[in-house]
Amino acid sequence: MKDMTRNEKYWILYDWANSVYATIMIAAVFPIYFASTAGASGVSGDVWWGFGTSVSTLTVAVLAPVLGAVADFRGMKKRLFIIFLTGGLTFTLFSAFANDWKLMLAGYILSNIGWAASLLFYDSFLTDVTTKDRMDRISAWGYGMGYIGGSTIPFIASILLIMFGSSIGIDPVSAVKISLVITVLWWGLFSIPFLKNIKQLHYVDLPPSRLVRTTFANIRHTFMDILSNKAILIFMLAYFFYIDGVNTVIHMATSYGATLGLDSAGMILALLVTQLVAFPFAILFAILAKRFGAIRIILAAICVYFCICVIGFGMGYGIEENLLTKQQALMIFWLLAVLVGTCQGGIQALSRSYFGKLVPPERSNEYFGFFDIFGKFAAIIGPGIYAAIAAATGRSSYAMASIILLFVAGGLILVFGRRHLTGHTPPSQPSLPIS
8 A cells, every 4th residue: 555645545544434334234233133123023124124225225326316416516525425424423323222123223224324325425536536547456445444444343343242241241232232332433533534634626616506507407417428328328237236236145144144043143253254355355356357357357256146146045945944954054154255255345346446437537426426326226126125025925045046136137238238348438528507
């Protein structure tokens, strides 16, 4: 990192800051706690978790194009970032003190909206802090540092609290609540360098009185530009499907395991392995992309995720049919955790940086707004399908199998659309309001 600029390092640091939310609130500690609490109340925890995830992502998806267009105006990107960051921190803290599963779900939904929306602006700041030839590397380092820092250090502290807290008088429920407080403190404190130093360099400079009219005019212009640019359109369609699969695996993994009766501590430790594996592989993906091209490496990651879903289905089916013991299934879960670690950060980092290269920097928020809406609508569909199939069949393994189709669709679009993804010409003129 020695040759990186100060602003590149501060930008990367927000990945270090916010990744604690992804690990503790989305992937590991809180969903297991929520599933057990909801289960004790006589409802299916993974079904409600899936629906809650869909609601929060739907909200951000609907808002994303408007937020992105507004953020392209001078001074607006940082303001909106701060608003949603504050909301995410506030409702994560609210979740820490909620005891009823319905209040927990509400806190999760609202905090997830704040977290996800803050990432929309954070991603678009990539065009403000670095150049196109460095985007793959900087984006990969962001995910890599997120895994090794935010996803590991506070995660280990949470694991120790949950597993050994009773020896110092901390019961498991209190340990979960403390881990959520740690999440808020870590996320907030390490966001400060970004808040103090990163500035919006590319923007549309117009009077505030023309903000509303210009915003909606620009949304329409950007949408038409996306439709007319085959490289952007094809990539976004493929991204819609394969990132849906990635997000569904992230959101539903521990809830899936908890529903199958796997040991909570074992799953949490397995996810710690995921974070440790993800750091070097995120950096490796950037190196491989430079040699073989980002699209080829993304396709390779999609193939790995296909295998993950097939194995995950087999694990669940084996438990449901009494073909596997829970201990054997937990070992398979560990294998899946390692496989996810090899691809999770890399596919997300390359997707972010590849899209950043496709779009003009002065309109990055508008484009990332549409990029985000594709990703968020995708994140609605996956958990929603999972929850619907699990509820209809009573078989979580069938729900896991449905995710396979998302990776197949995304991979096929990339394969058949690759000729349009080379030699692309990004739009170069900003959308201007119609006077």
